Amino acid sequence: MPELSVIVHGPNTQDHLTGLLDSLAAHPLPDIEVIVAAVGDWARETAERHTPDLQVLPLPDGTCDAEARAAGAARATGRWLHFVHAKDGLPAGAPRTVAERAAELPDTVDVLLLDHVRSTWRACGLPSPDGPLLARAGRADLTLDDCVPLLRLTPLLGTRAIRAGFWRAHEQHLHTDDEAFAAYAVLLLADRVACLPHPAYEDRRLRPASLPPVTPEQRYALVDRYERLLDLTRDRPAAQAVLYDVMVRDCLRTFARGGMPEEVAREFFRRASLAALRRRPETYRRPAGLEGIRRSLLEEGAYGRYRAFQAANRTRRAARSAVRTRKRQVGAKLRDHQYRRALNRPVDPHLAVFAAYWNRGVACNPAAIAAKLAELAPQIHPVWVVTADNAALLPPGTDHVVPGTRRYWEVLATAKYLVNNVNFPNEVVKRPDAVHLQTHHGTPLKRMGLDQMRFPAAAQGLDFQALLERVDKWDYSVSANSHTTRMWERAYPSRFVSLDHGYPRNDVYYTAGADHVRAVRDRLGIAPGRRAVLYAPTHRDYEAGWTPRLDLAALADRLGEDTVLLVRGHYFYDSAVSPLTGLRRTGRIVDVSSYDPVEDLCLAADALVTDYSSIMFDYANLDRPLVVYADDWETYRTTRGVYFDLMAEPPGAVARTQEELAEIFTTDAWRDEGAAKARAAFRRRFCEYDDGRAAERVVRRVFLGQDEEQLPPVLPIEERTPAPTPQEATA
Numbered sequence: 001m002p003e004l005s006v007i008v009h010g011p012n013t014q015d016h017l018t019g020l021l022d023s024l025a026a027h028p029l030p031d032i033e034v035i036v037a038a039v040g041d042w043a044r045e046t047a048e049r050h051t052p053d054l055q056v057l058p059l060p061d062g063t064c065d066a067e068a069r070a071a072g073a074a075r076a077t078g079r080w081l082h083f084v085h086a087k088d089g090l091p092a093g094a095p096r097t098v099a100e101r102a103a104e105l106p107d108t109v110d111v112l113l114l115d116h117v118r119s120t121w122r123a124c125g126l127p128s129p130d131g132p133l134l135a136r137a138g139r140a141d142l143t144l145d146d147c148v149p150l151l152r153l154t155p156l157l158g159t160r161a162i163r164a165g166f167w168r169a170h171e172q173h174l175h176t177d178d179e180a181f182a183a184y185a186v187l188l189l190a191d192r193v194a195c196l197p198h199p200a201y202e203d204r205r206l207r208p209a210s211l212p213p214v215t216p217e218q219r220y221a222l223v224d225r226y227e228r229l230l231d232l233t234r235d236r237p238a239a240q241a242v243l244y245d246v247m248v249r250d251c252l253r254t255f256a257r258g259g260m261p262e263e264v265a266r267e268f269f270r271r272a273s274l275a276a277l278r279r280r281p282e283t284y285r286r287p288a289g290l291e292g293i294r295r296s297l298l299e300e301g302a303y304g305r306y307r308a309f310q311a312a313n314r315t316r317r318a319a320r321s322a323v324r325t326r327k328r329q330v331g332a333k334l335r336d337h338q339y340r341r342a343l344n345r346p347v348d349p350h351l352a353v354f355a356a357y358w359n360r361g362v363a364c365n366p367a368a369i370a371a372k373l374a375e376l377a378p379q380i381h382p383v384w385v386v387t388a389d390n391a392a393l394l395p396p397g398t399d400h401v402v403p404g405t406r407r408y409w410e411v412l413a414t415a416k417y418l419v420n421n422v423n424f425p426n427e428v429v430k431r432p433d434a435v436h437l438q439t440h441h442g443t444p445l446k447r448m449g450l451d452q453m454r455f456p457a458a459a460q461g462l463d464f465q466a467l468l469e470r471v472d473k474w475d476y477s478v479s480a481n482s483h484t485t486r487m488w489e490r491a492y493p494s495r496f497v498s499l500d501h502g503y504p505r506n507d508v509y510y511t512a513g514a515d516h517v518r519a520v521r522d523r524l525g526i527a528p529g530r531r532a533v534l535y536a537p538t539h540r541d542y543e544a545g546w547t548p549r550l551d552l553a554a555l556a557d558r559l560g561e562d563t564v565l566l567v568r569g570h571y572f573y574d575s576a577v578s579p580l581t582g583l584r585r586t587g588r589i590v591d592v593s594s595y596d597p598v599e600d601l602c603l604a605a606d607a608l609v610t611d612y613s614s615i616m617f618d619y620a621n622l623d624r625p626l627v628v629y630a631d632d633w634e635t636y637r638t639t640r641g642v643y644f645d646l647m648a649e650p651p652g653a654v655a656r657t658q659e660e661l662a663e664i665f666t667t668d669a670w671r672d673e674g675a676a677k678a679r680a681a682f683r684r685r686f687c688e689y690d691d692g693r694a695a696e697r698v699v700r701r702v703f704l705g706q707d708e709e710q711l712p713p714v715l716p717i718e719e720r721t722p723a724p725t726p727q728e729a730t731a
Contacts, residue, residue, distance in 0.1 A: 002033045004099040004161070005078030008054075009037040009068035010086035011061075012046050016204060017086040021046065024090065025053040027634075031103075032095050037072035039063045043086060066175050073167060080112070082161045085179075089202035091117060091125075091542070093634030098161050100657055101196045109141045110166040110190035113150065114159045116201040117457070117542045117639070124202075125457025125542045125639045130154055134197035139551045141194040144187055148242045150195075151187060155180035158201045162186055181225045188232040188239065198549065198632055199542050216264045222254055223271045230279050241281050248276055252294055256310070266303055273301040338406055339427070342413030347433050352417035352703075355385040355424070357441065359403055361393055362386075363596060364421045365439035365478060368504030372695035377703050383411050417703065423470040430473040437702055438474045438496070439504070442614025443484050443686055446538075447641030449491030455641040457541040468494070476702055478503065480617065481688035487643055499701060502694030502714065508599050509621040509722055510692030514729035520604040521726060524590060526564050528730045533559070533665065534605035536568045536598075537629075538613035542639050549611070549631055550658055556588045558662040566601060569593040606726055607670055609661070612636055616651055617686045622722045625671040626652040626679055629661050651682035684717060691715040 008020065017038075024034050034054035036047040040061040047056040057075055059068055069083055080102045084090060102112055115134055118126045130153050137147050144150060153159070157179045167174070170189050174182045187193065226247035233240040251272040260268060276299050286292040290313070297306040354370050356363040362370070362384055370382045384400040385408065394400055401408040412418070412428055421441040430436065449467065452459040474496040479485040480503040488498065508516075526532050537549060548567070556565050565588060592601055602608065602618065607625040610616050612633075616626055628650050636642070647654060652675040655661035664670045693712045700706040 002078040003031040004080045005076035006034045007072035011039040012043040013087040021050045025050045037068040091635040092638040094200040109192045111193045112161040113195045114200040117199045119204045121207040123456040134195045137195045141192045148238045151242045155183035157183045339409040342410045349416045351415040353415040355420045359387045361390045365504045368695045372699045437476045439478045443617035444487045451491045457639045501697035502689035504695035506690040512723040517729040520600045531563045531606045534566045535609045565589045566592045628654045
């Protein structure tokens, strides 16, 4: 019996079925069977091109979704069923991920909830809002009453893997063309559910203009759907309250955005009003503010007053928007005037402006360069660009400016040197006698710059013409290795000079001594002799927020009392509530997401676990064990794009599941001979120019104007001595 039956069903709408089946046939797996309930001749012909890798079940044109699902389920032999509509997709590696998670679950679990990505006719791979909710539910199986917020998940049947026995026992309730009803119903009928907070489905929204018009009956069916679902919540007050709230929100949103004819809108409002009154739980309390007013008018059936309320809101929003626009225009004129005046002043040869990570503070390569500049060229005065929120965190005495202020524009206009690890704003003018130094902030595994154009999830919101205009201002681009040099020249085609000097932020990996290592571990509370494992995952463009891809509490239990997990979330998620909040504080899991600098964390760690983060290239300088946790490599590679196959050229051991990761660290696999050989090859390739003197070379070349021949030569890798390991530091 296969673990999972993937049931693809429906017609080959706009030929999306072809790509879906191509992806499934490209990676057949022994524990997964694929059944195509092909509706119509085109779908059948498309599916038959992929036999014998999948089974084809031809169905007549016009067969509804419910009948197609039923036919596929009847043919399936898997323990779990995953229904995939022919118009939708599956991220690379998703069937394997679902099958592995399902294999862990007992027969008491009926539904496995999955995260998803969204695609439209404009873009693909956009994150869903469901990831954080799934992550908060955790990995343990639970009843819906234990976690009723799961009813707020996007109602897609494709984001529910369903135990085959459960499906067959309840098929009469789930036999419907209303996919959203079926998606909610499997949750309400399930005894226990489990979660997989990683994208394993692609919801593809077709262009509305290509679809038949929505009929009045289809509008009214939305209200009927929730009334039927609420019938399933009798004697379950918590689920009833959440589902009622979902119903009211959905009805109001549909009414506001539906574009219905007047008579249809009036009747829809009437039906929604009756349902809101009839189904309102006794303990229900309307929210405050405008949303509360909307709900009150709905319950009253006050159609005319609701329309007037909508019109008043539109007028108020338009007025506020006009005021904001006017303020922006006035501010822009003032800023432009101040900046233009400052541009008429001479360039100050002793002024340098530094910024890092979108003005987060003193960090990364710019910080290392500024420190070396103070030593070798103290006559040059550094000014840091820092947001108002981060200014309080600066080291004492740091001269800084806040973006948008008068002095901010003055220093940008008059500084001889502008140093950043990202780009300065588009408005910054490149003066002929100013020097722009781009330091970057990592070695590229993922596609960057113009290479992102083929990957919509990564490219969303990017203006590539504006990017090139910013790149054209660079005079110098810092590189840590020849791979990076080549990729920057490809991703950012311009006339800048590549400085193959190493990353200044990595100097500390060769200059830090035992005292430094001991001091950092003391600050983190890591006792001598305990193994510290740093877990530092990267950002994913297809996730709405940071979802730890490991059950950290379970991993800490497995690794034992002598191991401390240092967990660092990506800086993109600074403003979000940390998913680490609430983990038990045993001293074995430490959230270091806000700890700076990250180089100190690397010095304190006995080993690094990461996925696709550029921290692996930096950490390799220490010649300490590196483990790659790549549970979604296929998805990441397909969605984000990569420059090389990390699975074929890893820096050490590779784990694809949490069990494999735990096995690596409970044996010697994390530091055995095979891991050491892989790390050595990785270091030779990616630590090419890092030897502890990168910042000196950059300062001498850019700020002191020395020729390449005058710079300290790069020390061969076999002659370098990294900072002592924690074990060596306590010896």
